[in-house]
Amino acid sequence: MEKIKITVNGKEIFGKSGDTVLNIAAENGIEIPNLCHSKELKSFGACGICLAEEEGNKKLIRTCSAEAYDGMIINTETERVKRARSAALELIMSDHEGDCVGPCSLNCPAHTDVQGYLKKIAEGKDSEAVEIIKKKIPIPASIGRICPHPCEANCRRRLVEEPLSIAYLKAFAADKDLESKSPFVPEIEKESGKKVAIIGGGPAGLAAAYRLRIKGHSVTVFDAMPEMGGMLRYGIPEYRLPKAVLKKETDAIEKLGIVFKNNVKIGENEDFENIRKEFDAVLIAIGAWKDAKIGCAGEELDGVFSGIDFLREVNTGKIPEIGKKVAVVGGGNTAMDACRTALRCGAEEVYVIYRRTRAEAPAEDSEIEEAAEEGVTFKFLTNPDEIIGEDGKVKAVKLQVMELGEADSSGRKKPMPVKGKFETVEVDSVITAIGQKCDAKGFGSVELTQKGTVLMNEQNGATNLEGVFAAGDAVNKGASIAIDAVAEGNLAAKAIEAYLCGMPFEAFEHAYSKREVSEKDYFEIVKKPREKMSVKPAGERKKTFDEVINGFSEAQARNEAKRCLECGCHDFGECKLIRYADENRINTGKFKGVKHNIFTERKLISIERDQGKCMLCGLCVRVCEEKIGKGLLGFRGRGFKTAIKPEFEHGFEIEGCANCLECANICPTGALKIIK
């Protein structure tokens, strides 16, 4: 074997003549992507991923078989190679039937590894579960209690009977962890010497602070309020999220070495430009703390409260004078919080005024239900026409009766006034909760949207100002749910991290494979209903601010977590296909078409085969034949319908299979799973 020199992507490397380009590159630490190659086996050439351009050759070569020769010049990153490689990956993905990650995680704005932590909870390893959760959510006990859980709405278990109680299981694990002797504490990387200012200590700011601190940066969080937590602290009522729980979580964050500076309002007692000068990067995460106006006569009267102000007052321990009869305007979660809080502040008659019907109300179903149970009267299809006062004080509210018309651009039916139809309700106060606005004053020349929110580039969290980033309710489209703010905080942290290291950053979507399923895919799963969470009786709970829910018992929580169907792929972390798909930024949906429709799962003593994820690389076939000498696996059929199947002497697998598991170990995707 003579020593030869070849050039791969401009780098000169050495190898032995007669060896393949792929092997020589690998020996020199250059990975040429491939899905059907193994050094132990003969080259096969199926995947079409290891392509390269060879100087002087019009055709692309497969580096897994091309013999290297002295002076050979290879390029694996030309446009032509990238195109052909991406196409191969896109084609494989178009024929790949499987979920890389479960729909729970995909639909969680923060992409929390739900399947991962549920498994830990099912196993009784709560702190390990929290470790997984905190990779995305640093305040799980709080978020778990109040999250409207898009994860549950998309949980596949709903196709069996009911979705898992994902959100609360998160709170359960976090509570257990907080109560434990050694709660989970993340490792902090070496101090970077970089300083980051986070303006706003709500879910977005806290998430970013947590993540940046872990990376070793020095982080200071400024907040206008006396305590951290933002809307979780001052917007969400105590009966939904006990402040003690939130405090434990913010304390844990502070303990990581983050400096909390409360009662600091930018533009009032602190100058934005000073902060910019003092810190290497700044995150604006000030939330949306202003209420939208109803815009009807009488809104200036004494006894008209903004929902956010009202809730904040109550959450700071003051009970505003709302009287015995209260009207709450709005159909969202803030309206529900306001009406239920009003009851707890001593109101006897509480009305919710909402111009559409219950079906259109954006509030959580359970919130509406619980409010009704507590005695709130819902006046759907009504809209305040005028707030009638007497001596400058609210006396009644005149309601315009509405009806639903044509659907508008958002798809919701537009409420239309019914001409001449009104009713009047006598009330002592009116609480408005029809939307939140951001007050972004004091941030100098930071560019705002027409809505008055901070304009943020959603690809990288950046604002128009150098080193200034933004996240949460204060940006772009405005207020949303807390987990959205957490997700944006995470994104901003990544962007800031990259910025501090002088690296470019762009958020990208994983090229995940997703299954399309229906009830019939789950017909054989044994039904096991969702654990019922006990709540305090309505009559009892409406008088106090105590937490409404009683939580899960230990057994309930373990049982509930065990209901997880584990939709996500077991091989996700090691799958070469998704890695290359991501690296090549492929468009998974580009070549959408029918899939190879072979779904039989067949066991090979202790291996389950998922044909949907098989891409016919043939590694299992070849390892069984070439390395083990058994040859139990073979290709079946031809063309698009080709499949890999085992075939045994006289149909008896036990005699043939050595149970060596080599096939499962060599599988580059999750098509073969070892069953323990």
Added chain:
Amino acid sequence: MRIIIGEGSCGIAAGALKVHKALEKAAEGKNIRIGITGCVGMCFLEPIVDIYDEEKLVKRLVKVSENDAQRIVCAAEKNDYSDIDDLVISKEDEEFLSLQTRIALRNCGITDPTAIDDYQKRGGYKALEKALSMSPEEVIEEIKASGLAGRGGAGFPTWYKWSAARKSESKTKYLICNADEGDPGAFMDRAVIESDPHALIEGMLIGAYAIGAAEMIVYVRAEYPLAIKRLEKAIKDAKEAGFIGENILESGFSCKMRIKSGAGAFVCGEETALIESLEGKRGMPRLKPPFPAQSGFKDEPSNINNVETFANVAWIIANGGKEFSKLGTENSKGTKVFALTGKVRKSGLVEVPMGMTLRDVIYKIGGGIKNGKKFKAVQLGGPSGGCIPEELLDTVIDYKALSETGAIMGSGGMVIMDEDTCMVGMSKFFLDFTAEESCGKCVHCRIGTKRMQEILTRMVNGEGREDDVLLLEELCKAIKDGALCGLGQTAPNPVLTTLKYFREEYDEHIFEHRCRAKECTELLTYSIDAEKCRGCTLCAKKCPAKAIEGEVKKPHIIDKEKCIRCGACSKVCRFGAVVVE
């Protein structure tokens, strides 16, 4: 007198065996010998019967039926043909042959394929004798001088392959003949084997001698039972005559020969897949390198050529490479056989010198388009080739010139299309074929051709999407670059050429839901022209969907919702009142 019946597969399909039987019966007790020959090449005139006086062709009779047997025998007996004037080939049709230059097909339709002495009478096995007197290197030199290139499609110089195999060191080299002719619309190789199997054997023997092969294998398509039968007989006869076996013609050169029947897989026409199949495996192409010349069948050096290539070899050795190279163009020497089919008036086997224009082949030899229709395109190279439009009909038959159009020379399929052929439908037809025949090994071909097929199916069903053409183009490029073997790499060609020359048809399908050839039924609408309709009620009776209503003697109406676009009404209407759009 001899009466010879053309009994190639075509002739037999047209009824040659019945004619043969009838002639034998009619000739019973008469001094007339009934014999057979292979394919004359004039498929459009089958069954064909030739009357010979000794070696001289006296009359060629066409479209003969068994009922003609009696009068044919009588005429031959009397040597007076006035009675069968109606059967005699026309002057015009004779041109079909007279305009050709036949080398590979030199004996087709003349000799009896089952008789080795017939072949020898026409100089058969003399070239082998000559070759054996030369050194293998000299033989290769002669082939080099001829400029012969692989007739299977790719056009790789034959001498180069032979020389590479010659240089590979091994005691057991193989010479393989690829007779897995799979292109839909191609039957040149079948005709050669059925009509002149010894030409193939002799060519192979010369090749085997040149490379030093110990065994010759012919891999024949399973669908060619007659070819296999005749080749088996020819091999047996050649063995008995001492042309195959030990110490051939006392030269010291020994070589065995056998046939291997394929089992139905187009991809086995790809040489490495063919080798896998020979080894009894699934016909999935191997990676190259190593090339077959280094490591092929049973990992031994193997040389693979196509039938037509071998059929030229004996002629070249006998007449000299120079003589062969006088025919053709700068880049392409000799002749090429085509299977001329489709909407052409005269279909059949055509062998012409390289350099002839497509127009001459189609119009002069093929007689132009059937039924007075307008020419639209000529498809060359089957699923690996492309469609050439009218404006390029003056392109000459030449490897380079043809590939510049986007099509390829191919193995010889030449299908003519007229205005009634939908080019999108044509693309779909070929992709249906390649997707079906893809071996399934590599991603680009297995999934890529499937996706192309899906997109084209959408288009012909009127469900094409705005960006489908872009998507198709992207797939084409990727598959060409990424597929493992020739089948995959060339699969996009039919689509690429139609996109290049007939793009407007794609756009019409996608944006206007219109098929100008009126072939895509999903895109058609049927209606009745009230002015022409006489109210005969025939269409209403024939309509399987009961979609036509109307009173007797009053114009009828088609309910477009119910109409299944089967075209039955249009076929039965005697007044041309059904309008198809």
Added chain:
Amino acid sequence: MSKYKSDLSNLDEVFEKIENVPENLITVLQKAQEIYGFLPKDVMYHIGEKLGVKPAKVMGVATFYSQFRLEPMGKYLVMLCGGTACHVSGSEKVAKAVFDYLETESGRTTKDGLFTIEKVACLGCCSLAPVMMINGEAFGNLTPEKAVSILADIRKKEAAE
């Protein structure tokens, strides 16, 4: 265990004539199909054992080539030509009519076991396009109606017998 109980001794002669090596798998499968009409599973296992080929490979080969059948064949093998010349002459419509009439699809056998129908690449009778071949006999210049009437005639004939 296989549900078939084929008489494996029918193959003895084949194994005597043809060298028992993996290379001859396709040839032996072809002979076996001639004998049994199709390839029963136990026959394939037996062949694999004799030639030294693993069952998975035998199945791989038997399902790769379109000539091999894993289920019994009908009395009449109808091959519909799908070659280019036939295509441009309207073979798709003929095929559709035939499939509709026999209520089956390519590669399958009709319920009455009479017809096995198959779309093939090219029968090589291009000048007779469109063509179908029934048990080796070619029928050319077909129209959908003509094709169906040929099959109907066979059905009638069989019913009469």
